[in-house]
Amino acid sequence: MGVRKIDVARCTGCSICVEYCPMDVLKMDGKSQKAFIKYLRDCQGCFLCERVCPENAVYCVPVYERRIPLPW
């Protein structure tokens, strides 16, 4: 719950972020040959994609994408 954008101008289509994503959230777009956010709701907010991107094309935020109940 946190991957906010992949900057298409910076993305070179190396697919490292897609390879690393533990939740299969990111996929390669067949046409543009660049990574895109396919399953945003399932993002687990780990920031791994942003950390591994060699082009600084990925930006994440620490915000919940779905409602998670509070314990009280």
Place this chain on the structure above:
Amino acid sequence: MNNQEHETDVLVIGGGIAGTFAAIKAREAGAAEVVQVDKASVGRSGCSAFAAGVIQAFSPDEDDREDCFREAVIKSHFLCDQEKLEDHLDDSADRIKEMDSLGVEFVKTAQGKLQRQVGRGKFTSIMFHGGYQMMEAMRRAASRTGVKLVDRVMIVDLLTDGGRIAGAIGFNTDSGEVHEFMAKSVVLAAGRTWLKTRRPGHRNLSGDGIAAAYRAGLTLTGFDSGGVNTGPAMYDIGPGNNMYMGSGATLVNADGERFVEKYDPVLKERTELHTLSAACAIEAKRGKTPLYLDMTHIEPEKVRLMRRVIPSPMMMWERAGVLAGDRFTRKIEWVTEGPSVRGGLLVNRRYETTLPGLFACGDAMPSSGTWGQNALAGAMTSGARAGKHAAEYAREVSPPEADAEQISELKRQMLEPLLRKDGIEPDQVLLSLQEAVMPYDVWTLRSEERMSRALKEIESIWRDQVPLLKAYDPHYLRMAVEARNLALVSLLLLKSSLFRQESRETAREDYPYMDNINWLKWVTVKKEGEQISTSAVEVPLHRYKLKPEKGKDLHPIWRVAERQGIIRIEGERVKWA
């Protein structure tokens, strides 16, 4: 859908530290072929890659072994497997040395020694430069050792051949292709379960390994143990509590009072997780929320160390505007977290389960397995041993026979959600589960009435929603399987927790005493037809070094609360003042 068939000597399921050590050690012990499979990718999945930069690893040079042993047993309230704890203490320093030589970057002093720092608990921890760095090095080491890595294949069920393990079946989460693995022995290292609640990097921990083992008829234990933690209420940031508390973070209630020290005057916020969480929950019950974690006073030097050890969470705090340079700028609203499930397979000293050829390690074992709440340390030592024993077993047996009927039925069940046109979203099941189990007075402060109510809800989710889970594509199939596994684990949690009629790791209002006469037992669960059969086995204390006093005492949490006038005990029940 196409099929891919694999044959191997040892199959390791799970790509965290336990699984990766198991795979490396199985190769080193002579297994010709070792396959390690993960639903995401080996080393970048599970909780190891998102670990909070510290390992509470015993060091023979720095720590007193007897003291460490005693502390671990006492903190487990005598549920700890003391024989495996000895093995863990024997191996701990060697595994760290090995990780160092495999390229894991530890924080070291100018003299090149491992730097230690206080964290949770009495003993110091060693630090590394974040879980991602650690697991990248371990993944490379596994590849170098000749382990065949299979990424993006989610194992759904185990295959058996008569009375022994035969392999596992799963699917590729991208292509949907079915993968059948035939293996002489299998190491299950995919056990951690987190109900996709708070905590980044922990929402792929859906108990897949333990759910598969349950369906295969294995005996599991420890689901009553009540894995708990605390974390930020509004920010999706974590983990890192060990570093926060070790660096001097304080927890205050709505009145600005530091309340944890009442329950643990020595360690204060560095107290173990059950005490910390129970203290927070009692404040909630008293109406003293919101609670806040305060790190604004932590010295810049310590903040800089935190940046090295927990780089991702620190990046997140910065982005949330809570961290600026070397200072935290404001207090953070804090809540109890969980459940973080700590149940797993019952294993012997060779880490072998009740099914010959199936081994379990890391969080696929119960937390009583070795080292209590520091899962990472226990995972590295249990993984290494399980891998070695799995290789030894594989050497002695012939390849298993494939049972075509079993494979075809498991495949049908696995792919069923893809065929459903109308059905229920995995998200819907997930939210219903969380709403039933997450309230602090269900999971952290327990009573039969509230747990039974939650169990009823989970049973209705299991009956009415789970069979209708639908999937649009292989990604959603993964989400559907995860939701089903989480529903199953929630059932195991509540059944086991209701069964333990005492307060031990977790405090119960209706059984406030810790009962060393009747409950020095491991609560076990097993599939009997369509029912969950719950039972208990005695902790074999007669074989163990440390024995508790037989007796029945008010749980330490309740003792403090009573002394503070927060509760009183009436008719052996907690009454809130």
